[in-house]
Amino acid sequence: MWTPTPRAGRRGLQAALLALAWLAGACGSKAPPKAGRPAVTVTLDQVRRASVPYTIVANGIVTPLQSATVAAQVDGLVTEVAFREGQDVAKGQLLFRIDARPYEAAYQQALSVLARDKATADNARAQFERYNALVSGGVVTREQADQMRATAQSTAAIVGADSAALKTAKFNLDNTTIRAPIAGRTGALLVREGNLVRAGGGTPLVVINQVKPILVRFAAPSSELRNILTYGKSQELPVVAGPSTATAQAAPAPDTARRGDGDAASRARAVEAPGGKADADPNSYGKLYFIDNAVDTTTGTVQLKATFPNAAGTLWAGQFVTTTLQLYVEENAIVVPAEAVVTGQRGAYVWVVDSSNAARERPVTVERTAGPLTIVTSGVSEGERVVTTGQSRLSPGAPVELRAPGEGGRVGRGARGAAPTEAKGNAKGDAKGDAKDASAPAKKG
Numbered sequence: 001m002w003t004p005t006p007r008a009g010r011r012g013l014q015a016a017l018l019a020l021a022w023l024a025g026a027c028g029s030k031a032p033p034k035a036g037r038p039a040v041t042v043t044l045d046q047v048r049r050a051s052v053p054y055t056i057v058a059n060g061i062v063t064p065l066q067s068a069t070v071a072a073q074v075d076g077l078v079t080e081v082a083f084r085e086g087q088d089v090a091k092g093q094l095l096f097r098i099d100a101r102p103y104e105a106a107y108q109q110a111l112s113v114l115a116r117d118k119a120t121a122d123n124a125r126a127q128f129e130r131y132n133a134l135v136s137g138g139v140v141t142r143e144q145a146d147q148m149r150a151t152a153q154s155t156a157a158i159v160g161a162d163s164a165a166l167k168t169a170k171f172n173l174d175n176t177t178i179r180a181p182i183a184g185r186t187g188a189l190l191v192r193e194g195n196l197v198r199a200g201g202g203t204p205l206v207v208i209n210q211v212k213p214i215l216v217r218f219a220a221p222s223s224e225l226r227n228i229l230t231y232g233k234s235q236e237l238p239v240v241a242g243p244s245t246a247t248a249q250a251a252p253a254p255d256t257a258r259r260g261d262g263d264a265a266s267r268a269r270a271v272e273a274p275g276g277k278a279d280a281d282p283n284s285y286g287k288l289y290f291i292d293n294a295v296d297t298t299t300g301t302v303q304l305k306a307t308f309p310n311a312a313g314t315l316w317a318g319q320f321v322t323t324t325l326q327l328y329v330e331e332n333a334i335v336v337p338a339e340a341v342v343t344g345q346r347g348a349y350v351w352v353v354d355s356s357n358a359a360r361e362r363p364v365t366v367e368r369t370a371g372p373l374t375i376v377t378s379g380v381s382e383g384e385r386v387v388t389t390g391q392s393r394l395s396p397g398a399p400v401e402l403r404a405p406g407e408g409g410r411v412g413r414g415a416r417g418a419a420p421t422e423a424k425g426n427a428k429g430d431a432k433g434d435a436k437d438a439s440a441p442a443k444k445g
Helices: 006-028 101-135 142-174 222-234 264-268 427-444
Strands: 040-046 048-070 076-081 094-098 177-179 184-186 206-221 238-243 285-291 301-308 320-337 342-344 347-353 359-363 365-370 373-378 385-389 400-402
Touching: 040 347, 048 184, 048 222, 048 301, 048 365, 048 373, 101 142, 206 222, 206 320, 222 285, 222 301, 222 320, 238 301, 301 320, 320 385
Parallel strands: 040 400
Antiparallel strands: 040 385, 048 206, 048 320, 076 094, 094 177, 184 206, 206 301, 238 285, 238 320, 285 301, 320 373, 342 347, 347 359, 347 385, 365 373
16 A cells, blocks of 8 residues: 655645635636726817908008108207107197397398389389380480380389398298197107207208007008908908007907998907907007008018007007908808817818717818817818817717816817807806806716
8 A cells, every 4th residue: 555755745735725726716707897998088169150350460560640850941049949859749839949030130131122122113113104205205215215114124123033032031030930840749859959950951850740640551461462452442441450469369250340331440340459359449440541552572462551540649650560451251150269170181170079978080171260260161060069178189989078177278168069158258257157067067977
C-alpha cells in the first residue's frame, strides 16, 4: 500500500485550492456593463427670422465742412485780440485789430486829393462849355475849344484815379479790423497782441473750422459701388459714425427701416452705432453727402463723404471714426448666431440639436454675416436649435446637455423651443430669463 509523503500532500492541496478558486471565479464573475457616451455640455440658440440691415463698415476721418485761414491783409502792429482760443465765433465777428493810424491818415489824404482834383475838373469842364459856345460867334478858334475839352477830360480822368485811390485807402483802413469770414471754431492763436504782422506773410493769425455741420470722409470697396448708386438715387442713405476703437455692428432692426421708407434719421437708427448703443449719441447719425466721380485704382476704393449736424460738437476735425453705411434692410431673413457657424474642409456647417437632445451636423449656405448674426439661405429652418459653444467636442449623434447658469456662455430661450432670444436687449434681464429657462432642460440631461 502506497503512503503519500508530506510534500506530495501539500502539492495536492495547493492544486485543489487553485482549482476551487478558478471555478468560483468563473461562476461568480459577470462582464462589466458597456459605458454610455458622455453628454457634452453646450449652449444653444434658436434659428429665427429677423430684419437685417445691409451695411458697409469702413474707417473714416472727420473733416470740416470748410476751413478758413485768417491772415493779415495790411502791415501793422496787432493792438487787440478780441476772442479766446478754441472759441466758437459767428461770421463777421471781430477777431483782431491792427494799428489803424497810418491807414486813417492815408484815407484822409486820399479824400483831400480827390476834393482838390474834383474842383479842378469842374472848372475845366465849365471853361470848355464857355469856349465851345464862343466858337460859333468866331470869338475863339476851334483849336482853343478843343484844347479846353482835352483839359476837361484829363481832369475828369484824374478825379477817377483819385476815387480809386480813395477806395484803396478805405480798403486798407477797413482791413485793420479783421473779422471772422465764416462761422466755426477757432484754433490756436498763432499771433498775439503786440506782434507786427505783414500782408501776405507766411504765418496766419488763426484757423477757423466750420464744424456744425461737419463731414466724415471714408472709402468703400468699388465692388459695392453699384449698390451705393442704386440705393442712393431714391433715398438719402443713413450713416453712423463712432469711435474708431469700437467695432461697428449691424444688428437686426425689426420694425425700423425698410427699403425706401421713412426719413434719413429713422433709417439711420436701424444701424447699430459703433460700440453697440444705437441711441447713445444722436449726433452720430448723418447721411451720405458725396460720391467721388472716380475709383482710386491704387486701393480699389471709392471715396465717400457723409454730413452730420454735429449740434453737440462731439465729432472733432481730424478724428478717426468707424462709419457704418446702411444700404437697405433685408426682411424675414433666416438668421443664426455668428458663433454657431463652423467652417470646415467641406464648407460651412452648424450643429443642430434634435428633440432627443442629440447633436447632428448640418451643412448650411451662408449669405453674409451682419454683426452678431449670420444669414443662411439653406440648411436650417426657423425654430431649430443650434449649438453656439462647445462644437469642438461634438460628434454626430452625441448627447448634449445645456450649460448650467454661471458656467459661462449664454443659454438662449430658444433652447427649450420658446421665443428666441433677441440679439439686442437688456443684458441683465436676458441673463435672468435665460438662467430660469435653462434649468429645466439641464435636469433632463
